[in-house]
Amino acid sequence: MTGRIGRTDRRWFARVAAARPTGADRVLPPLSTAANHGRLWLGSAAALALAGGPVAGRAALRGVGALALASLTANAAAKHAVRRGRPGLDAVPLVRRPAKTPWTSSFPSGHAASAAAFATGLALESSRYGLMAAPVAAAVAFSRVYVGVHYPSDVLAGCALGVAAAAVTCYWWPPRPSTEPDGRTRVAAPALPGGEGLVVVLNSGSGSDMPGRTPARQRLEQLLPRAEILACGPGGDLDELLDEGAALAAGRGGVLGVCGGDGTVNAAARRAAAAGLALAVFPGGTLNHFAQDVGAATFEDTAGAVERGEAVRVDLARVHDGDGTVVAGFVNTFSIGLYPELVRRREKLEGRIGKWPAAAVSLLAVLRDATPLRVGIDGHDRVLWLLFAGNGRYVPDGLAPSHRPRPDDGLLDVRTVDAEAPLARTRLALSSLGGALRRSRVFTAERVERLRISGLEDVRDLAYDGEIASAPATLFLDKQRGALTVYAPPGATAG
Numbered sequence: 001m002t003g004r005i006g007r008t009d010r011r012w013f014a015r016v017a018a019a020r021p022t023g024a025d026r027v028l029p030p031l032s033t034a035a036n037h038g039r040l041w042l043g044s045a046a047a048l049a050l051a052g053g054p055v056a057g058r059a060a061l062r063g064v065g066a067l068a069l070a071s072l073t074a075n076a077a078a079k080h081a082v083r084r085g086r087p088g089l090d091a092v093p094l095v096r097r098p099a100k101t102p103w104t105s106s107f108p109s110g111h112a113a114s115a116a117a118f119a120t121g122l123a124l125e126s127s128r129y130g131l132m133a134a135p136v137a138a139a140v141a142f143s144r145v146y147v148g149v150h151y152p153s154d155v156l157a158g159c160a161l162g163v164a165a166a167a168v169t170c171y172w173w174p175p176r177p178s179t180e181p182d183g184r185t186r187v188a189a190p191a192l193p194g195g196e197g198l199v200v201v202l203n204s205g206s207g208s209d210m211p212g213r214t215p216a217r218q219r220l221e222q223l224l225p226r227a228e229i230l231a232c233g234p235g236g237d238l239d240e241l242l243d244e245g246a247a248l249a250a251g252r253g254g255v256l257g258v259c260g261g262d263g264t265v266n267a268a269a270r271r272a273a274a275a276g277l278a279l280a281v282f283p284g285g286t287l288n289h290f291a292q293d294v295g296a297a298t299f300e301d302t303a304g305a306v307e308r309g310e311a312v313r314v315d316l317a318r319v320h321d322g323d324g325t326v327v328a329g330f331v332n333t334f335s336i337g338l339y340p341e342l343v344r345r346r347e348k349l350e351g352r353i354g355k356w357p358a359a360a361v362s363l364l365a366v367l368r369d370a371t372p373l374r375v376g377i378d379g380h381d382r383v384l385w386l387l388f389a390g391n392g393r394y395v396p397d398g399l400a401p402s403h404r405p406r407p408d409d410g411l412l413d414v415r416t417v418d419a420e421a422p423l424a425r426t427r428l429a430l431s432s433l434g435g436a437l438r439r440s441r442v443f444t445a446e447r448v449e450r451l452r453i454s455g456l457e458d459v460r461d462l463a464y465d466g467e468i469a470s471a472p473a474t475l476f477l478d479k480q481r482g483a484l485t486v487y488a489p490p491g492a493t494a495g
Contacts, residue, residue, distance in 0.1 A: 009151040016145050017091040025095050032143035035111050041067055041118040054297050059125035062169055066121035067114045070165035074113040079105040092148035102149055109150045109158035112141040116162025124175045174396045183406035184295060184312040189278045189485050190255060191309030195224025197254030201245040202231045203238055203264040216259050216284050223303035246271040261285025262332055266465040269484055270329045273316050278485040280306050290331050293404045295488040305487040314407040316483040317391040322474035330391055330464040337373045337386035338366045372419035376454035383420040389477055397445045410481050411447040418442045450478040
């Protein structure tokens with residue numbers, strides 16, 4: 001770069017080279033090295049995901065996704081488009097210089113882009129985590145000028161690119177608001193000081209005992225010492241233990257509690273609804289979608305609500321066969337077709353690339369060898385790649401829904417992907433990769449109170465809340481309005 005920008009760059013670079021801030025030589029060069037290849041940020045994301053709660057996990061995912069996009073843009077595109085030589089190191093003290101001088105284009109700074117992207121990605125999900133990362137990100141960006149490998153404009157351009165990359169992730173994967181109006185319906189529930197009268201069924205096979213965290217049983221005993229805990233270990237019969245727990249709670253006029261993943265919560269919810277019991281959900285699984293949506297994202301949330309008698313009303317969705325017999329219930333989602341496989345693949349990838357990109361990549365993979373479904377939807381013949389139904393309206397639209405603002409709205413959130421439109425597979429792939437699936441004509445989303453699905457003779461399985469069941473030839477979906485009372489603290493938590 002020449003002209004005024006070039007002269008300003010060289011002048012400010014010389015000033016930084018001549019500066020001798022106290023202690024900077026011991027901090028900035030090692031910090032700059034630690035950020036090589038994104039190691040500093042990837043390590044920070046791993047620590048957040050392991051030690052933090054659901055908000056920290058989402059922040060870490062977005063931070064890594066933004067970092068990947070910024071790094072790819074800076075190093076694979078921008079550096080090749082603008083070939084700028086590195087600054088001369090003669091004026092930089094030897095103690096600051098890196099052991100190995102970069103050979104790629106100086107513009108823009110990849111380190112600055114990654115630092116800004118990661119910090120901004122965190123901030124989009126949590127202002128607290130973003131503020132914690134911002135000083136470190138700024139120090140990494142400045143260190144690239146301090147050690148003599150970039151001009152100031154390289155760093156500023158890198159920071160701008162990183163912020164833009166983080167913002168772009170919102171187009172594909174809208175952030176879950178840190179605060180939002182609490183649309184949940186508050187209801188009264190028994191207040192149980194110390195957990196007196198609470199029977200908790202603990203599924204020891206769920207993902208609650210993460211490294212670095214207190215085991216689930218110990219946490220429950222610390223928070224609610226008077227509660228009775230029934231633990232289902234490896235090889236145990238969870239259904240039998242849930243029946244026992246529900247019977248004990250009903251006999252004592254108490255409350256049924258459950259600690260496990262969404263499949264375990266589903267089984268407990270159906271028993272609680274049948275027995276007329278309030279339900280206390282302790283998020284002991286890997287994803288804990290239901291607990292987050294009702295506003296009980298942590299053990300502490302649920303324990304506090306149990307002691308104070310704070311709860312919300314929740315619908316229970318049901319699946320009937322052609323004779324009207326209930327064959328399954330779901331508290332989160334139901335699907336037939338490709339969606340179960342899509343979710344399985346997406347969850348394997350989203351920890352590395354973020355939820356929406358993982359959904360798009362997984363969709364392309366399952367479509368490659370897929371066979372469309374020919375079914376009847378409320379009497380209309382359809383050819384579909386998949387059908388998804390949520391227990392309540394999910395946001396945003398698309399194949400990576402995030403959360404439900406209100407779990408008792410009485411609606412089924414039905415989403416389908418059409419396989420009969422011209423070039424349906426190509427259009428679906430392009431709109432998915434472009435983040436425009438919600439506006440694609442092959443994708444539809446509607447909210448209904450009930451749904452009839454027929455022509456399922458060739459469909460072997462249906463999926464609900466992570467479980468699999470045999471699909472009858474005809475089935476009906478409907479809602480049991482306000483069937484569950486679930487403990488959750490008041491407030492505008494987004495989980």
